[in-house]
Amino acid sequence: MINRFAKISLIILGYLIILSAVANIFDADLGWHLRCGRDTFASAFPYLDTYTYSYYGQPWTNHEWGGDVLFWAIYSMFGYFTLPILVAACVWFTLLGAIKIFFGQLSMAGIIAGIVGAGAVSYLLAPRLAFIVPALLVCLLFTLEKKKYLFLWPMIIWLWSALHGSWILGFIIINIYLFGNLASIILQKYFPKFASQYSDWRKKDFTRIIFWQIISAAAVCLNPYGWKIWQEVGQYLSPQYFKLVVNEWLPSYVFPIYPWPLVIGAVAAVLLAIAYYKKRATLAQLLLFFAMFFAAWQAKRQAFYLVVVSLPIIALAAETSTEEIKTIFFSEKNINRAKIIIIILATCGCIFALTKIHFTNDIWSDKEFLTQRELPFGAVAFIKTDSNNKKINIFNEFRWGGYLNWSLPNALVYFDGRGTATWRDEYGKTYLQKYREIKMEAGGLKILNSSKADYVLLSRSTSSVYPRPDWLNRMIFGENELQKVFSTDESQLEKMLKISADWKLIYSDNIARVWKKQLVRE
16 A cells, blocks of 8 residues: 555656646747647638748648647637646656556656656656657557557557657657567577577568558548648658757757756666667667667757656666665565655655646736746737737747747738748748848848838847756856857847838837838838
8 A cells, every 4th residue: 555655646746747847838839839720720721821921821731730729629628727737647658658668567666767757858848749749659669569459550640640740750660660670580590699689570560560550651641731741741851951050959969968868868778788688678679769869869859759768778777776675675664664755755746846837827918927938028018009900020030930920910920930841932942041041141131121021029139048058068068158159149130220220129128129110111
């Protein structure tokens, strides 16, 4: 009974820790997700863009169409806070589910490992669709590890593809297992010294894997955009401009460095190598882990998946060590006392975590919360009054595009997160690159003047997307390099707007500046 209470208290603690992280981060893209979901309910799927003035009327493929519908349905019925509740549940299910699949049980050591993993990726967690779909990844891993229920793949991957563009990862993982088991059989036959744990895959298993993978690939096309979903998501895999400038897509060794997922991954790598040498891990598991490690090294946003595949390894090592320590040093009576202490500490942790959760069901009116997260709450309120809620066009700070999509429904923005990788002009240049050229290069004002913009809304800080550097980042990058990152210098566009007779600064606060066009648009 004590053991059960200890586990339950730890599970509740882990969930509340995750919820406190999710509820305290605002995802600016949530605005366009909710708007797309609402518009889908009200009319039809958005085949053409109607939220920007730069791309207006052009075809676009919403590879998260199902997720937008889901988020809007939940938001409209139950309010905003239900979204963090759902996302936190999916994250915690993913972490514990991965431990259960690979470790085989959910011990206290495993749950504690899950809590440690949750803390390591807390900086990433937000009410985003990206953190709902890993629960489906766990379901896929279960079928691969157990080598059964493969007929569920079309449903799992179709649902994944409707919710978020990361569904391509499902096929990558399937083929890692396919290649890993094929290579393992070859090694067992010809190079037994290098072989891993014995692979029990047979010819019929490979046939089933290929068959259900083909069916799943076809199922992905069952969506409002058909095969274009494949084309849309495929572009994210190739080298793209956004991977050079968008923080979450930058490599993990670029500022800011978040060390804990990499530390967990490094420890897991050593333990997994030992397990492979002792034939306690399969080649497919080894390949899966290092694929996730490489992905996390190449892009910060993939650190979550690295932690997911690392935790079962950490949990196994922790459980083995704990059992050895208990056998040598603890009696049954002392073990029960230790569990009671765990229950007390977990309960105190739950109470503390509850005090850190930001409860709100009306996120868009939460001025203090939004301004603390560098969102232009005051500037938006001013523009609404100044424009008298008329139809207007805004050249916007890119990271605010989704927020403006919702907060200023009568406005068309220049650009938002929907087209980060795939929207291109007639010359093949991405709209993200065009946006940065207007903002950063000498000829930007000329391009802006020739556009349909009525207002310009820009951030006061060029570095507000970054957290303040901790001791590790200060040590690695040095003060001179960090001064460049946190420079308060104005962008080239702002400098030109200051001396332009065509634009007037009409609003300024600690977060944003607003300029208004003075010439009457023809």
